[in-house]
Amino acid sequence: MENLKKPVESRRGFLAGVAGAGALAALGEAATLREALAQAAPAPAAPPGTVTNEAIKAGKASAMQYHSERPITGSVPAHEHDFEFTPTDRVFVRNNLLTPDLDINAHRLTVKGLVEKELTFSVAELQKAFPVVTMAGMIECAGAGRTNYQPRASGTPWGETGGMSCPVWTGVRLRDVLAAARLKGGAAHIAGQGGDPGAVAAAAPVIRSIPMSKAMDENTLIAWAMNGAPLPKVHGYPLRLVTPGWVGSASTKWLHTLTVLDAPFKGTYMTGSYVMPKWPVKPGEKMPPDTVSTQAWPVKSMITSPAPDQLLKGTERITVRGKAWVGEGSVDRVDISFDEGVSWHRAQLDGGRDKYAWRTFTYDYVPQRFGHLTFLARATDDRGNVQPITPYWNPLGYFWNGLHRVGVMVVPA
């Protein structure tokens, strides 16, 4: 009970220590796994220039739940997100292709297309040429929460929660780099391309473009650090885009080329994936011809404490704590219900310094009875958008922002 009442701020040092211990534990497990595999069968040749899943997992907390190995996808559930910002070893993993092992000294970023001056930077040059920005910001996979949809959609089966992270990023503003290259008339979109290779030589490169309005946002970064340390390989080392608040695929990892275009990029990762029906379809129907590209996440929240099935002592005050965020705009309020949505009670909202960071909400509550008790959280943004109970179904299972429910047991003291 005691640790639940502590303000989030004072937990940071303690939690950093826990995170470190988690990473060590994960290393130990990975070593055991490697040994087991080595005995079972000779390890296959590692694809040259890529990072193994074992190496990726060695840098992750033991709380990570992996949903697939090829491509590797993993995240932690809501109650493992109870930190002010997401520690590196809990940031979700989702690749479309393989994780490249790039050399920071050889890496170059090229800016081309509709620009007066084509530019190429080494990482060191980029770091010196522009003002350096550090900010917390959300990145969330478009399919986060997908398994909540019925019928189930195809794609990474992200659990009820998970598939989102809010670490602290360090980099330069994309708009400063574009200003140096001087945009030509008609510049409308900017496409990021990363160095992630496919399993077959014919694999389509993962290229996504974002509109110039988002590219010019002061919070859209070309980043090289996560939580004050160089990006881990699986998260885009040595450079990545950070397009905060938007679907994760807009934040190109292993970024090597930015191409300024007069229209959205046309490619399978723009037109075949990350799209939703322009108008909702009946659940279970296929994608209609009229689609829109997914961009900013709708308003969303999750309860990070108490954990599901936690035992709470009756008559003792508990704190319901969680995170709330929205892809564009700001979260204005969060309400908590402990009677399945019959009544709602306004939670206290902290944070809000960084526009695209999640905000922490807290609500103190004394259980009035014993037995099973549920908490629901519901966030509202500054435009009056409220989280739905269940969002409209879509064929690829994107943008789940339904209410998060956590059930606990209240027992006599």
Add this chain to the structure above:
Amino acid sequence: MSRPEVIRAAALAAALCCAGAFAQDERLISGPGSTLTENKCKICHELQHISRAQLSPGEWADNLRNMKERGTPMTDDEMRVIHEYLSVYYNRDKPAPASAPDTLAAGGDDPVQKLLNANACNGCHSVDKRIVGPSFREVAAKYAGDRDASARLATKIRAGGQGVWGQVPMPPNPAMQETDLRRVVTWVLDQK
């Protein structure tokens, strides 16, 4: 792409093979088209992506088109077979029928083709076309006149290899029976 990039991109096709080695016991429900479906889908991802996604035939069609756009090496005919198979055995709206022999597997009841399918060889190789690895005819031509060809090729299949046909590694096949291995080697060297 620059030359190093081309080499790297090709080399990375490895992933296909490597992870395939880990997941060789992963199977779909046996039925007409199941072998082709396994061989093509396993190139890039685990088969659980299929078994846990129950889709409608229309969604499977969208899904396959998307996979082809992403680079799956499959012809339109192959795509039709895979679509038909998935629409029968992994259809959200209809329970799957009982498993049945894969009458559409390349080579049908041919014992060598069965071995090639069971060991996922046909995912990357075909008789006369390059898919990811060289065609069997190219392999046969390369070893023509080499007295040690059988032993060399058997070692290559058993231990896996890289560098003969480019930087794309082939995964090892440690579990293959010796008699099956010899049978496949003899058959491959016969493809001229």
